[in-house]
Amino acid sequence: MFNRREAVSRIAMMVGGAFTAPTLFAMDVKESGKFLNVDLFSLTDAQRQVVAAVAEHIIPKTNTAGAIDAGVPAFIELMLKDCYKVPEHASFLKGVNDLIKAKFLSQNQDGQVAVLTLLESNTKDLMRNYQQRRMKVGDNVDKETLEGANGVPFWRLIKELTLLGYYTSEKGIEASFVYQPIPGKFEATKLLPGQKSFQY
Amino acid sequence: MNINIDAIKGQTFDAIVVGSGISGGWAAKELTEKGLKVAVIERGREIKHIEGYETAMKHPWEFEHRGRPTNMAAEEYWAGMRTGYTPNEEHRYLFENDKQNPYIEKKGGFDWTRAYHTGGKSLLWGRHSYRWNKQDFEANAKDGIGTDWPIRYEDMAPWYSYVEKFAGISGQAEGLDVLPDGEFQPAMAITAPEMHFKNEVSKKLGRPVTLGRVAHLTNPEKVHTDLGRSSCNYRNKCMRGCPYGAYFSSLSATLPAAMRTKRLTMVHNSIVSEIIYDEASQKAKGVRVIDQNTMEVREYFAKIIFVNAGAIGSTSILMNSKSSRYQNGLGNDSDQLGRNIMDHHLGVGASATVEGFMDDYMFGNRPNSLYIPRFRNWGNDKRDYIRGFGYQGGASRDGWGRGTGMDGFGATFKESLTQPGQWNVGFGGFGEILPDPNNRFQLSKTVKDKWGLPVLEFETSFGSNELKMREDMMHDAAEMLEAAGFKNINAYNKSDTHIGLGIHEMGTARMGTSVKNSIVNKHNQVHEVKNVFMTDGAAMASASCVNPSLTYMAMTARAADFAVSELKKKNL
Numbered sequence: 001m002f003n004r005r006e007a008v009s010r011i012a013m014m015v016g017g018a019f020t021a022p023t024l025f026a027m028d029v030k031e032s033g034k035f036l037n038v039d040l041f042s043l044t045d046a047q048r049q050v051v052a053a054v055a056e057h058i059i060p061k062t063n064t065a066g067a068i069d070a071g072v073p074a075f076i077e078l079m080l081k082d083c084y085k086v087p088e089h090a091s092f093l094k095g096v097n098d099l100i101k102a103k104f105l106s107q108n109q110d111g112q113v114a115v116l117t118l119l120e121s122n123t124k125d126l127m128r129n130y131q132q133r134r135m136k137v138g139d140n141v142d143k144e145t146l147e148g149a150n151g152v153p154f155w156r157l158i159k160e161l162t163l164l165g166y167y168t169s170e171k172g173i174e175a176s177f178v179y180q181p182i183p184g185k186f187e188a189t190k191l192l193p194g195q196k197s198f199q200y
Numbered sequence: 201m202n203i204n205i206d207a208i209k210g211q212t213f214d215a216i217v218v219g220s221g222i223s224g225g226w227a228a229k230e231l232t233e234k235g236l237k238v239a240v241i242e243r244g245r246e247i248k249h250i251e252g253y254e255t256a257m258k259h260p261w262e263f264e265h266r267g268r269p270t271n272m273a274a275e276e277y278w279a280g281m282r283t284g285y286t287p288n289e290e291h292r293y294l295f296e297n298d299k300q301n302p303y304i305e306k307k308g309g310f311d312w313t314r315a316y317h318t319g320g321k322s323l324l325w326g327r328h329s330y331r332w333n334k335q336d337f338e339a340n341a342k343d344g345i346g347t348d349w350p351i352r353y354e355d356m357a358p359w360y361s362y363v364e365k366f367a368g369i370s371g372q373a374e375g376l377d378v379l380p381d382g383e384f385q386p387a388m389a390i391t392a393p394e395m396h397f398k399n400e401v402s403k404k405l406g407r408p409v410t411l412g413r414v415a416h417l418t419n420p421e422k423v424h425t426d427l428g429r430s431s432c433n434y435r436n437k438c439m440r441g442c443p444y445g446a447y448f449s450s451l452s453a454t455l456p457a458a459m460r461t462k463r464l465t466m467v468h469n470s471i472v473s474e475i476i477y478d479e480a481s482q483k484a485k486g487v488r489v490i491d492q493n494t495m496e497v498r499e500y501f502a503k504i505i506f507v508n509a510g511a512i513g514s515t516s517i518l519m520n521s522k523s524s525r526y527q528n529g530l531g532n533d534s535d536q537l538g539r540n541i542m543d544h545h546l547g548v549g550a551s552a553t554v555e556g557f558m559d560d561y562m563f564g565n566r567p568n569s570l571y572i573p574r575f576r577n578w579g580n581d582k583r584d585y586i587r588g589f590g591y592q593g594g595a596s597r598d599g600w601g602r603g604t605g606m607d608g609f610g611a612t613f614k615e616s617l618t619q620p621g622q623w624n625v626g627f628g629g630f631g632e633i634l635p636d637p638n639n640r641f642q643l644s645k646t647v648k649d650k651w652g653l654p655v656l657e658f659e660t661s662f663g664s665n666e667l668k669m670r671e672d673m674m675h676d677a678a679e680m681l682e683a684a685g686f687k688n689i690n691a692y693n694k695s696d697t698h699i700g701l702g703i704h705e706m707g708t709a710r711m712g713t714s715v716k717n718s719i720v721n722k723h724n725q726v727h728e729v730k731n732v733f734m735t736d737g738a739a740m741a742s743a744s745c746v747n748p749s750l751t752y753m754a755m756t757a758r759a760a761d762f763a764v765s766e767l768k769k770k771n772l
Contacts (some may be wrong), residue, residue, distance in 0.1 A: 058609040059609075082270040163617070193562070
């Protein structure tokens, strides 16, 4: 006989891994009655459309694959859910909802680019404040300050996760780099004009 | 009483080795090659060489979170998170879950990284392999710190050579007293800005810079290929396990060497809870183990026992081995057991950007760095602290990751990130930590783990010598980057690091001159329990500033040679 978690794991495998780790984890919590720090995060379809559009602006499809081709929007959502906590969930959702309010998707390409350019410029100030707050918290004095405050700003999060998702994806690597998983040697070389980075 | 004689006979060996990490693997190899029937008792699960390296050949996109630890992993691997890399998705399967293997930080912080499986941390180590120098062995006596080492460089030199040839150490001979040369495989290559740095630092500051001496095969010899080992492929994914056996580990080298003698028995999933002491003979007669999965308790018997469970693990076994003769732990007449935890302190150094060299690049991913040997308190140099530090670091070109901090997005931005960015360079210090009897761990009197064994309570903090040294470690790194003409120098000295972060934990059962001041003698033999040997980090009486594993290897081979000769003389 196996326990409930195992049972759920097996069902999850049968239906193609529909449950992600935190969900199983949350079930464990419910079962054991113990409190564990599980932050639930998900996006609505409207929010997903904005995330996909912004990611595609950061890494557009050109003569090579873009962010959407490489599955970046779903990756962003997964990463936020599994690897980020409440402050980043809050700042990310705020950023997405602000774009929805500003009718981002109704604007033409130039309008969208203008909005994101402004967003990037504003984010620089936010990042400076964020870094200062982190420095203060660095001494372990007051973690609440950070937990309670806004996390890493939306633009910074989506830019970082878009780049991570794209440049480590199969399509992104194929489109961007000379992939050398088994180099076999190490040597100093000269960089030829226009030469792409080696990726290992 | 109903005794199963066969079972007892089946559990009797000439020697028992507790643990299969770097030093346990060497003990197994040496003892079996000298004719002994040996059981290696490993507390963790079995991992098979090559086929057990489950992430080794995965592509970046095959990691669900592209390597990053999830919130759940961060919670469960809370001590690992402090290292910044061990809970990474690529190699987390080889590190222990801290929540399931708790320890207590009673005073100060202690970072304890565990790897409970075949090969232990030999699968995960940094592979830098340096000999201690003459002064390292003399420093305690000269400074009046801790206990004098009862051995000197000359005692160790032949054993360094012995283990270097078998392990395969890539490096450059430099003829320096501070960093004695060894038996080297060819050194790895150096990039253009690194060569510039090396030349400028030598010219302007008189400090030598060399290639890291690392346990990687660069030109394998028969002794290596006979075991199926081959040359480094420069993937730099070592911590996932190397399918080429290119870096030295127990799995790639010592355990297969022991296995081919047909005198090795591997016992997995068996946590040694204590060493069984025999009052009449004043020797250990075996070990008691708890099966980590079934909780079954078993005993194994042997004439000699090598305790190689890692510094903290080995000492905790002695602490837990209580008898009427040794009520405070086996061999602990000196009350030194658990004291003098050392490590190398890190989290201090400097980084910079390099202008120019834009047409220089490299092919391959070098699993190595440059090394700058100790120069402080060496020769005529005299500081307001004692001992010294070395640096590891090097230069590389920015990758796509630079895009996060760059302005812009869109097609041009996307294209620009496909080419290498500017060069950057950084060096981090590895500082010697002095033995301090107040840096210690003890068995908890109240808290037990899931096997009913006492949880360990640590009390560790840096002393004033370490803190003073760190000022220099930061300053000197910046000074060298400046001498090389590098820009945007960022010198750092992290204040929130702990002992243990270097994962070079050592001390706690130190070698010394007498049963009154130490746990083991110059042969790594517990002073008055002569068939018990401790040859891992536990035996260290001081720390030097160089990476320690090569010294554990040499010390283990030396002690095994002594143990077998004593056994033949019927002294054990």
